[in-house]
Structures are given as structure tokens and as C-alpha cells.
Amino acid sequence: MLDFALVLLLVLLNxxxxxxxxxxxxxxxxxxxxxxxxxxxxxxxxxxxxxxPGRFLSTVQIGITLVGVLAGAFSGAALGGHLGAWLAGLGLPPGGAEPLGFGLVVALVTYLSIVVGELAPKRLALRHAEALACAVAPAMTIISRIAAPAGWLLDASTDLVFRLLGRAEAPQERVTEDDLRALVAEAELAGTIEATERRMIAGVLRLGNRPVRGVMTPRGEVDWLDATAGEAAARAMLMRTAHSRLPVGEGSTEAMLGVVQARELLSALLAGQPLDLRVAARQAPVVPDTADALDVLATLRAAEVPVALVHDEHGHFEGIVTPTDLTEAIIGALRSDAEPDEELPAVRREDGSWLLAGWMPVDEMAEVLGIALPEERGYQTAAGFVLAVAGRLPRVGEAVEARGWHFEVVDLDGRRIDKLLASPVRAAVAPAARRAGSGPPAG
Incomplete structure (x- = not known):
């Protein structure tokens, strides 16, 4: 029994x-x-x-190898002989008892080494990696120091092999955005976070990759006041708009003066005071349309009014961006009382296809459809994606194929793509639709 206990101790040490x-x-x-x-x-x-890790792994490998050699040698010499003698005492021929005893001992020790010495400890380590690492680290540190010369030799030899293979540099540890998304998805499946929390975290990651033109309210949808149009026009706009802050222009949007508070103008009207938009206008920051959305958030925090005027590289007015625009990029569009029938960006149909709004941010579309987009791209919406693929404005009913999906233009609003129908290529009924453009997706 003492011999067996010693072998079991070596297996446990392994x-x-x-x-x-x-x-x-x-x-x-x-x-x-x-x-x-x-x-x-x-x-x-x-x-x-x-x-x-190189020196640590070398030390561990030295320990495992030594323990394996000792366990094999001792079990074969001691337990094998004892078991062979015991089998011979049972009446087996001596020529067969000794090899059989040796074989049985080798099989038993191998089984224990695999289960007790490898599989069970490794499975336990995967379940409680950090806690067990803290528990064994002090002892492993001492062993590493004792075996430092041998460990250095093995580590240097391994480095030499890597240099011969042309892989001398060890990769640096880094966490990518894909790693974060996978971790968040895993946390949701495990019940650590709610689905709403996962969507918000995904929204923050998307916001970090968007330029301001991907979150701004474009010029054509901006309610603005014309300082040269008179008080009646200003009254009409204040009655019509649902926004609390409005940009003011001198005759056109290319000559913006600043931003006014609708509340202040309404107070002046109720008090019977004349409207002077030029005096009421407050200075608003001007940001380029290529600026990062998160950088613009810092600009809005420091601004006199939380509204930024977005201009392109030629100085033309492109739109405005507010904290609400940035918030909606994280949590999704908010339905206001003024717009109760506002459309959803994506609606799943029974056949597995998706009805997409043309204004839907393209990164959200990619997440919904499960497709990858190039990092460098010149479009920010689903409509822009289709235009980039087609190379022109498709007509209603025309379609393009890209990234394994069939995109059909369902509705146009003037020269703007308003609705798209996205279907997997394998399920799309392509014969009825003519492909608009044959090149790969631009950008």
C-alpha cells in the first residue's frame, strides 16, 4: 500500500x-x-x-516531466513486480504473471495520470482560473526560482526555434472590439446582464466608431429660423416645430448666426416684445462632418448651447448635432408626441426578410443582418450602402446583391431611398429584379 500511495502522490503532484x-x-x-x-x-x-509565460511554462514542463518519469519508473519497478508475484501466487505461470502484472500497473497508472493528473485539474482550472492562479502562484514562484537555470535554457531554446520559424516576436495582449462584443453577448446568455444593457453597450461601441455625419440631423430635416424673413415667419416656425432650440440663418443655411432658445422667443412674444433673432441668437460651435461623434460630445458639454453646427470641408452647412442625436445612437430613436407614427428602422418579416428604412445607420443594419462592413467607407446609412453598391440611384423595384444579401428598393422619396427590402441571397427571388451594378461594394 505504501508503494501505491507514493505513486498516487506523484499523480496528484502532476x-x-x-x-x-x-x-x-x-x-x-x-x-x-x-x-x-x-x-x-x-x-x-x-x-x-x-x-x-515562457519561463513559467518551462518550469511547469520540467516538473511534469520529472513527475511522469518518476511515476513510470517506480510503478513499473515496484508495483509491477509486486502484482506479478501476487498473480504467480494465484497459479499463473511465472513467464506470464510478470508481464501481465507490469501491463496492468501501467494501464492503471496511465488511467490515473490522465483523469487525476490532467483532465480533472485542467477542468477545475478553467472554471476558477483567477482564484486558483492566486492560490498556486506563491509556490510556483518558488519552484520557478529553484529551476531558473533549467527554465532559462528551455525558454531560450524555444525562442531559438521560433526565430528559425520567423516568429521571434510574441504577440502583445490586446482586447479588440469584437472581443468586447463577444464578452457582452456571453454575459447576456449567462444572465449577468439584461438584453437592454447589451444593446446599450453595443450602441456605445457603435458611437465610438461613427463620425458626426453619421449621427447628425441632416440639413434637409433641420427646422431653422430666417433672421430676414420677418416676425410672422418666425411665429409660424415656432408654432410648427417640436424642437426647443433652433439655428438662425441670415437668409439661408449657408450664413448661420447661431442658435436660439424657443422658450425665450415664446416668452418675448407672450410679453408683447418684438422678436430680434440676431440679438437672441447664441453662438454655437462649428464642427467638421468628419469629426468623431465622441469628440463632438465633449464639444457640446463645453458649449454655450448644446447644439453644434456641422459643416463640410468646403464650409457648407450639412446639419446639426445635439445630445439627443448622440443619445439615440446608443439607446435607439425616441418616439415623441409630435411624431407618434415614426417608423422603426428595421422590421422582421415572416419569411425572414427585413424591411429597412433608408435612414437606418449602416452599422446598425450590419448588426441586424449579421454582415461585415469595411472600416473605411463613405456612407453612413442603409440607403448610402445601396447607392455605393449600385453606383447610381436605383429605380423602385431594382435590386443589388452584396454581402450575401439581396437589397431591393421598395420606395423612393424624390431622389432619396426611403425603404429597402433585404433578403438572404438564397431566399431572394432575383429573376424578377434586375441587378443595378456589378462591382463590389464601394468603401
Whole structure:
């Protein structure tokens, strides 16, 4: 029994090395840093081991190899002989009892090594990586120092092999946006966060990638006051608009004076005072249409009025952006009392197709349809995507195919694509629609 207990101890020691290896390698460094900052014992040592995985893995491999050699040699020499003698005592021929005993011992030790020494510890390490890494790190640090010369030799030899393969530099640890999206989706499936929270986080990530022209209210949809049109025109606009702040122009939108508070103008009208839009106009920041949306958010915080005038590189007025525009990019469009019938950007149909609004942000469309878009692109809406693919304005009923989807123009509002029907290519009825454009998606 003493011999068997010694073999079992060696198998358990192998399991400790296997658990330590996978726990330290699998532990997220961000979690280890947070645990170290909170004073968790062993977290700093685990982080130090994770920062130098080459030497740590060399040390662990030395331990696993030595334990495996000792367990194999001892089990074969001691347990194999004892079991062979016991089988011979049962009446088996000596020529067959010894090989059979040796074989049975090898099979048993191999089974224990796989289950107890490898699989169970590694599965445990995957479930509790950070906690176990903190627990084993102090002991592993001491072993690493003791085995430092051998570990250095193995690590240097491994680096030499990588150099011969042309892969000398180790990849830097980085978390991509796709990693964040996958982590958030996993958290939603696990019930850690709600679906609404996931959508808001996705909205924040989308906002970080959008230029201001992707969130602004375009020029054609801006309610503005003309300082040269007279008081009657201003009254009519104030009665018609639902906005609390309006830009003021000197005859046209190309000569913007600033932004006025509708409340102040209404107060002046109720008090019987004359309207002077030039005096009431407050200075508004001017931002280029290529500016990042998050940078514009900082500009709005510091502005006298939270409205920015968006201009292109030639100085032409393109639209306005407000905190509401930025908020809607995160949480979705808000239905106001003034617009109770405002359309949804995407509606799923029973046949699996999607009815899309032309103004739908193209990154939201890509998320809904599950397609990838190029990082550098010159369009910001679903309509712009179709125009880029077609290379011209398609007629109603015309369609294009891109990214595995069939996009049919359902409705036009003048020269603007108002509605699109998106169907998977395999399900699209293409013969009735003529493809508008044959080149790959632009941008």
C-alpha cells in the first residue's frame, strides 16, 4: 500500500502542475490586476507569472516531466513486480504473471495520470482560473526560482526555434472590439446582464466608431429660423416645430448666426416684445462632418448651447448635432408626441426578410443582418450602402446583391431611398429584379 500511495502522490503532484499551468495561462490579466489592487493574496505573484509565460511554462514542463518519469519508473519497478508475484501466487505461470502484472500497473497508472493528473485539474482550472492562479502562484514562484537555470535554457531554446520559424516576436495582449462584443453577448446568455444593457453597450461601441455625419440631423430635416424673413415667419416656425432650440440663418443655411432658445422667443412674444433673432441668437460651435461623434460630445458639454453646427470641408452647412442625436445612437430613436407614427428602422418579416428604412445607420443594419462592413467607407446609412453598391440611384423595384444579401428598393422619396427590402441571397427571388451594378461594394 505504501508503494501505491507514493505513486498516487506523484499523480496528484502532476495534477497540481497541470492545474497551475492552465490556471495562470487562462486567468485574465485584467482580473488579476484588479485582484492585486484589492490586496488579494497571490494575485501579484500570479500576474508576474502571467507576464512571463515562457519561463513559467518551462518550469511547469520540467516538473511534469520529472513527475511522469518518476511515476513510470517506480510503478513499473515496484508495483509491477509486486502484482506479478501476487498473480504467480494465484497459479499463473511465472513467464506470464510478470508481464501481465507490469501491463496492468501501467494501464492503471496511465488511467490515473490522465483523469487525476490532467483532465480533472485542467477542468477545475478553467472554471476558477483567477482564484486558483492566486492560490498556486506563491509556490510556483518558488519552484520557478529553484529551476531558473533549467527554465532559462528551455525558454531560450524555444525562442531559438521560433526565430528559425520567423516568429521571434510574441504577440502583445490586446482586447479588440469584437472581443468586447463577444464578452457582452456571453454575459447576456449567462444572465449577468439584461438584453437592454447589451444593446446599450453595443450602441456605445457603435458611437465610438461613427463620425458626426453619421449621427447628425441632416440639413434637409433641420427646422431653422430666417433672421430676414420677418416676425410672422418666425411665429409660424415656432408654432410648427417640436424642437426647443433652433439655428438662425441670415437668409439661408449657408450664413448661420447661431442658435436660439424657443422658450425665450415664446416668452418675448407672450410679453408683447418684438422678436430680434440676431440679438437672441447664441453662438454655437462649428464642427467638421468628419469629426468623431465622441469628440463632438465633449464639444457640446463645453458649449454655450448644446447644439453644434456641422459643416463640410468646403464650409457648407450639412446639419446639426445635439445630445439627443448622440443619445439615440446608443439607446435607439425616441418616439415623441409630435411624431407618434415614426417608423422603426428595421422590421422582421415572416419569411425572414427585413424591411429597412433608408435612414437606418449602416452599422446598425450590419448588426441586424449579421454582415461585415469595411472600416473605411463613405456612407453612413442603409440607403448610402445601396447607392455605393449600385453606383447610381436605383429605380423602385431594382435590386443589388452584396454581402450575401439581396437589397431591393421598395420606395423612393424624390431622389432619396426611403425603404429597402433585404433578403438572404438564397431566399431572394432575383429573376424578377434586375441587378443595378456589378462591382463590389464601394468603401
Amino acid at each position: 495534477g497540481v502542475f497541470a492545474l497551475s499551468e492552465l490556471a495562470v495561462v487562462s486567468a485574465r490579466r485584467s482580473r488579476l490586476r484588479a485582484m492585486a489592487a484589492a490586496g488579494r493574496p497571490g494575485a501579484s505573484a500570479a500576474l508576474a507569472l502571467a507576464e512571463e
